[in-house]
Amino acid sequence: MAVNRTPLIAGNWKMNLDHLQSIAFVQKLAWSLKDARHDFDQVEVAVFPPFTDLRSVQTLIAADKLPLEFGGQDVSQHDSGAYTGEISGAFLRALECKYVIVGHSERRQYHAETDEVVAAKVSAARRNGLVPVLCVGETADDLEQHGPSAVPVAQLQAAIAGLPKTADLVVAYEPVWAIGSGTPATPEQAQTVCKALRTALEEALGQDAAASTRILYGGSVKAANIAGFMRQPDIDGALVGGASLDVAEFASIARYRQHVGL
Numbered sequence: 331m332a333v334n335r336t337p338l339i340a341g342n343w344k345m346n347l348d349h350l351q352s353i354a355f356v357q358k359l360a361w362s363l364k365d366a367r368h369d370f371d372q373v374e375v376a377v378f379p380p381f382t383d384l385r386s387v388q389t390l391i392a393a394d395k396l397p398l399e400f401g402g403q404d405v406s407q408h409d410s411g412a413y414t415g416e417i418s419g420a421f422l423r424a425l426e427c428k429y430v431i432v433g434h435s436e437r438r439q440y441h442a443e444t445d446e447v448v449a450a451k452v453s454a455a456r457r458n459g460l461v462p463v464l465c466v467g468e469t470a471d472d473l474e475q476h477g478p479s480a481v482p483v484a485q486l487q488a489a490i491a492g493l494p495k496t497a498d499l500v501v502a503y504e505p506v507w508a509i510g511s512g513t514p515a516t517p518e519q520a521q522t523v524c525k526a527l528r529t530a531l532e533e534a535l536g537q538d539a540a541a542s543t544r545i546l547y548g549g550s551v552k553a554a555n556i557a558g559f560m561r562q563p564d565i566d567g568a569l570v571g572g573a574s575l576d577v578a579e580f581a582s583i584a585r586y587r588q589h590v591g592l
């Protein structure tokens with residue numbers, strides 16, 4: 331991991347933990363990281379609760395001045411109007427979200443989100459002052475047919491076409507076959523794709539954007555395997571699903587520097 335990119339350890343809770351559970355979780359997480367003298371200047375930690383938890387999480391983090399960031403798991407491509415069930419980026423920003431996940435494979439798969447929709451959501455996030463955490467990744471079939479990098483790179487290119495060179499963006503490489511499977515990509519496999527993604531960032535947005543944009547790996551990350559990913563030069567953190575629901579496990583992932591020997 332390059333020294334000029336602050337690593338980001340992000341927990342995507344998906345559809346887990348209600349607002350009461352979210353309060354207990356965030357309190358325990360902050361306590362656990364404080365106990366362990368986690369260095370928040372060296373590693374940024376963020377949680378992505380369900381929409382219904384965001385107000386509780388915001389209130390707790392603000393009241394106790396907890397050094398945690400948070401964001402939504404999705405955002406509408408529209409800012410307001412007759413879109414039943416959708417959540418505006420303006421609403422997320424009003425709740426002081428810093429980030430929003432865009433284009434997660436579960437949204438692409440279960441909600442038929444196309445590259446075009448994902449690109450519109452990236453724009454909506456930026457328009458509303460949110461940093462998009464743009465997810466890209468190939469299925470097992472994609473991998474067999476096109477190799478490791480073609481699909482994630484094409485998804486990235488489609489989502490960032492037309493963005494200004496100064497756009498603040500996080501990219502999360504999540505091979506679909508690794509998500510929730512217990513079988514992560516190897517650090518070397520993940521590095522190969524993340525390097526290709528960085529090259530695509532450079533081609534689209536220039537050298538500075540490529541050098542400053544954080545690229546996360548996601549897919550069956552846990553405390554026992556985080557160090558291998560964080561040793562890779564083009565991996566700047568992790569987007570964690572299942573393991574982010576266990577406070578001790580997630581805190582241990584956030585303290586990856588101990589595992590890496592830093």
Ligand SMILES: O=C[C@H](O)COP(=O)(O)O
Nearest residue numbers: 342509510549550571572
């Ligand atoms: O957003 C997170 C990813 O989908 C990874 O999920 P997982 O850690 O449960 O494999």
